Amino acid sequence: MMAWSVALYSAALQVYPAEFRAAYADEMRLAYQDWLTDTYQQRGWWGVLLLWGHLLLDLLCSALREHLNPKDNQMLQVDNYRIESVIGAGSVSDVFRATDVGTGQTVALKMLHAKVEDNLADYFEAEADLMQSLHHDSLPKFLGLSAYMDRPYIVMEYIDGLDWLTRINLTAQPLPVDEVISGGMQLCDFLSYLHEKDLVYRDMKPSNVLPGPDGRLRVLDLGITRSKPTDWESGRYDAIGTQGYAAPEQYEGRVSPLADIYALGATLHHVLTLRDPRDKDPFLFAYHPPSQTNPAVSAELEQVILKATAFNPEDRYASAAEMKAALAACQS
Numbered sequence: 425m426m427a428w429s430v431a432l433y434s435a436a437l438q439v440y441p442a443e444f445r446a447a448y449a450d451e452m453r454l455a456y457q458d459w460l461t462d463t464y465q466q467r468g469w470w471g472v473l474l475l476w477g478h479l480l481l482d483l484l485c486s487a488l489r490e491h492l493n494p495k496d497n498q499m500l501q502v503d504n505y506r507i508e509s510v511i512g513a514g515s516v517s518d519v520f521r522a523t524d525v526g527t528g529q530t531v532a533l534k535m536l537h538a539k540v541e542d543n544l545a546d547y548f549e550a551e552a553d554l555m556q557s558l559h560h561d562s563l564p565k566f567l568g569l570s571a572y573m574d575r576p577y578i579v580m581e582y583i584d585g586l587d588w589l590t591r592i593n594l595t596a597q598p599l600p601v602d603e604v605i606s607g608g609m610q611l612c613d614f615l616s617y618l619h620e621k622d623l624v625y626r627d628m629k630p631s632n633v634l635p636g637p638d639g640r641l642r643v644l645d646l647g648i649t650r651s652k653p654t655d656w657e658s659g660r661y662d663a664i665g666t667q668g669y670a671a672p673e674q675y676e677g678r679v680s681p682l683a684d685i686y687a688l689g690a691t692l693h694h695v696l697t698l699r700d701p702r703d704k705d706p707f708l709f710a711y712h713p714p715s716q717t718n719p720a721v722s723a724e725l726e727q728v729i730l731k732a733t734a735f736n737p738e739d740r741y742a743s744a745a746e747m748k749a750a751l752a753a754c755q756s
């Protein structure tokens with residue numbers, strides 16, 4: 425079914441002129457594959473079918489504009505930003521690499537889909553609010569918020585590089601152990617920053633982790649980050665997250681900082697072993713020690729990952745700071 429859907433999308437791209445397809449089709453197709461995977465994991469095939477309707481409408485409208493006026497296509501420029509390429513796609517929004525025609529600065533532009541359900545649009549608005557209020561070295565810099573043809577968009581720092589998931593998929597090799605330990609410590613710092621502000625990230629995964637030009641990791645997509653309820657135990661959220669990385673209690677709408685610790689452990693496990701936790705539900709990490717797949721993983725690092733991904737929240741690290749200290753002890 426997944427292959428059939430990608431093939432159908434590729435066929436739909438034929439509505440564009442040949443010149444446009446040559447410039448953008450490959451990147452749009454790759455972005456769609458990421459979008460399809462995330463949507464299917466979160467909402468199943470009914471979600472995919474619903475969003476397909478919105479997607480086809482967008483495709484037909486933008487293709488029509490391109491045919492009618494290819495030299496001055498509104499979809500290729502959003503206000504003062506010239507769209508250069510598609511760099512990401514999701515169930516709520518798309519992300520483009522764009523150029524500020526006034527300054528020449530390269531930016532990332534995240535735009536809400538033309539038609540989305542109200543509850544999904546709320547996630548986009550919440551992300552924009554968070555990006556304006558949060559300031560941390562692991563977050564891309566927020567540059568602006570506006571709307572184009574009734575579609576809100578966020579302008580942020582563009583990070584040129586490959587996220588962790590893309591890297592391991594391209595090389596078919598796990599990331600170096602020292603890099604994973606160092607990166608894990610940086611991600612612990614980021615989670616500590618959020619948790620101190622009574623926020624829970626809820627979406628840690630390799631595709632949301634990207635090395636910046638300064639070597640420090642950036643964390644992408646605050647779309648489902650939320651402030652904590654008065655009581656972590658009694659408070660409830662909508663059951664949302666990425667299958668395999670989301671903690672078991674997250675599927676029940678129960679979320680605390682300990683869910684972020686679980687997702688970080690799942691992320692480190694994936695980039696060290698190449699075993700994608702989305703491929704098997706549920707993925708019980710206790711039955712898949714990292715060293716069985718990657719002998720370079722020490723017994724100490726393995727224990728850190730297995731403790732972080734414990735099924736019961738009370739068996740995990742009590743805080744991101746505690747997990748960072750455990751990772752630091754694993755450094756050679």
